[in-house]
Amino acid sequence: xxxxxxxxxxxxQGLTELLxxxxxxxxxxxxxxxxxxxxxxxxxxxxxxxxxxxxLFFFKDWLQLIKGGYEQAVKKKKSTEGRIxxxxxxxxxxxxxxxxxxxxxSDMLCEKFGIEMPLIAIALIVLGILLYLVxxxxxxxxxxxxxxxxxxxxxxxxxxxxxxxPGTSRSGITMTVARALKVDRESAAKYSFLLSxxxxxxxxxVSITSIELxxxxxxxxxxxxxxxxxxxxxxxxxxxxxxxxxFAMYRVVLGIFIFILYFIRL
Numbered sequence: 001x002x003x004x005x006x007x008x009x010x011x012x013q014g015l016t017e018l019l020x021x022x023x024x025x026x027x028x029x030x031x032x033x034x035x036x037x038x039x040x041x042x043x044x045x046x047x048x049x050x051x052x053x054x055x056l057f058f059f060k061d062w063l064q065l066i067k068g069g070y071e072q073a074v075k076k077k078k079s080t081e082g083r084i085x086x087x088x089x090x091x092x093x094x095x096x097x098x099x100x101x102x103x104x105x106s107d108m109l110c111e112k113f114g115i116e117m118p119l120i121a122i123a124l125i126v127l128g129i130l131l132y133l134v135x136x137x138x139x140x141x142x143x144x145x146x147x148x149x150x151x152x153x154x155x156x157x158x159x160x161x162x163x164x165x166p167g168t169s170r171s172g173i174t175m176t177v178a179r180a181l182k183v184d185r186e187s188a189a190k191y192s193f194l195l196s197x198x199x200x201x202x203x204x205x206v207s208i209t210s211i212e213l214x215x216x217x218x219x220x221x222x223x224x225x226x227x228x229x230x231x232x233x234x235x236x237x238x239x240x241x242x243x244x245x246x247f248a249m250y251r252v253v254l255g256i257f258i259f260i261l262y263f264i265r266l
Contacts, residue, residue, distance in 0.1 A: 001036065001037060001038065001039065001042060001216050002216075003215060003216060003219055005036055005216075006042065006045075006215075006216035006217075006219040006220045006223075007219050007220075007223050008030075009027065009030065009038065009042070009046065009220060010045075010046060010049060010219060010220045010221070010222065010223030010224040010227070011223050011224070011227050012026050012027065012030060013026075013027065013046035013047075013049065013050060013220070013223075013224040013227075013228075014049065014050060014053065014223065014224040014225070014226065014227025014228040014230070014231055015227055015231055016169075017046075017047070017050040017170075017171070017224070017228065018050060018053070018054075018171060018193070018228055018231045018232055018235065019171065019231060019235060019247060020131060020169050020171045020172035020175050020176075020244065020247050020251075021124075021169060021172065021247055021250055021251055021254070022120075022123070022124060022166075022167050022168065022169035022172060022251070023046075023050075023169070024120070024162075024166040024167060024168075024169070025120045025123070025124055025166065025167040025169070025254065025258075027043070027046070028116065028117070028120060028166065028167075029117075029120070029254075029258060032117065033261070039212070040207065040210045041207075041210045041211050041212040041217060042216065042217060042220055043207070044204055044207045044208070044210060044211055045211075045216075045217045045218075045220035045221045045224070046220050046221075046224045047200055047203060047204055047224075048204050048221050048224075049220060049221040049222065049223065049224025049225040049228060050200065050224050050225070050228045051197070051200045051201055051204060052221070052225045052228075053224070053225050053226075053227075053228025053229045053231075053232060054193050054194075054196065054197050054200070054228070054232065055197060056229065057193075057229055057232045057233070058190075058193065058194060058197075061194065062194075062197075064081045065081050065082075065084060065085040065088070065194075066085060067081065068080070068081025068082030068083075068084075068085050069081070069082050069085030069086055069089070070082075072085070072086065073086075080145050084144075084147065084152075084194075087147070087149055087152035087153075087156075088152070088156070088194060088195060088198065089198075090149075090153075091152055091153050091155075091156030091157060091195070092156065092195075092198045092199065092202075094157060095156050095157050095159050095160055095199060096198075096199060096202055098157065098160040098163075099159060099160045099162075099163035099199065100163075102160055102161075102163045102164035103163040103164070116166065117258055117262045118258075118259070118262060119165060119166060119167065120166050120167030120255075120258060121167065121255040121256070121258035121259045121262065122165075122167070122255070123165045123166065123167030123168045123255075124167045124251045124252070124254050124255035124258070125251065125252050125255035125256070127167075127168055127169065127172050127173065127176065127251060128247075128248045128249070128250075128251030128252040128255065129248070129252065130176055131172060131175070131176045131179075131244050131247065131248040131251070132244065132245055132248035132249070134176050134179050134180045135176075135179050135185070135243055135244040135245070135248070136243070136245075138179045138180055138181075138182055139182050140182065140183070140184035140185065141182040141183075141184075142181070142182055142183045142184065142187065143183075143184055143187050144183075144186075144187035144190050144191055147183065147187070147191060151178070151181045151183065152191075152195075154177055154181060155174050155177050155178050155181065155183075155188075155191065155192070155195060156174070156195050158173045158174055158176075158177040159173065159174055159195065159196065159199055161173050167255075170192075170196055170199070171189075171192050171193070171196065172247075172251070174188075174191075174192040174195060174196070175188045175189060175192050175244065178191060178192065179244070185239040185240075185242075185243065185244070186236055186239045186240055188239075189235055189236055189239055190236065193232065
């Protein structure tokens with residue numbers, strides 16, 4: 001892998017991991033089209049970069065969440081931050097276990113039947129349509145501060161679907177479920193990012209032994225981090241007035257493109 005390839009893939013990761021358009025789809029599609037080799041260690045670099053972006057952007061939020069969680073557990077002092085912190089902790093455990101099981105099953109299925117790209121295309125199109133319909137029809141009744149345990153659990157556990165079906169998108173499925181539960185768009189995005197933090201961290205830690213500290217690795221981390229910060233800020237501002245329609249349309253178009261390219265290559 002060249003330096004330019006690592007920079008390009010870092011930019012792609014920063015854009016697609018945090019927008020609801022699926023980083024797994026793009027990071028499988030680009031090497032497939034251009035015949036690039038992407039080592040496992042580089043995938044860790046890309047996720048480490050977006051993990052750092054989310055952590056830094058929401059650093060103050062995480063400090064408040066951790067403080068609130070500590071005070072609620074030790075001092076029995078209830079607060080919004082403490083409640084949400086424990087929601088995230090509780091839902092992360094079953095989500096992590098289920099994601100690991102489904103991810104292994106998905107990998108086995110794709111390897112056995114060689115259907116990874118069609119599955120990605122289907123996931124892009126199906127969730128794109130669902131995201132559009134759900135976002136269009138759902139009211140915005142719940143803000144971030146008022147999210148309930150039921151909403152948190154359903155939003156969080158939906159992340160496991162992204163592990164089962166490459167192309168689904170962790171942010172895409174969580175934001176879709178959040179909107180279906182009548183969480184407003186900006187809150188859906190923020191809560192999606194916070195919920196993803198421990199899951200991405202776990203994925204990085206599990207793969208830590210495969211890391212190779214090359215220049216390409218550091219370029220992947222750096223550019224996915226920089227672009228990730230920009231994308232989070234953009235999306236949260238955009239969703240104050242905008243909808244998910246443009247992302248849903250992009251998913252459908254990309255899915256159709258993958259199908260066409262797949263059948264041409266048969």
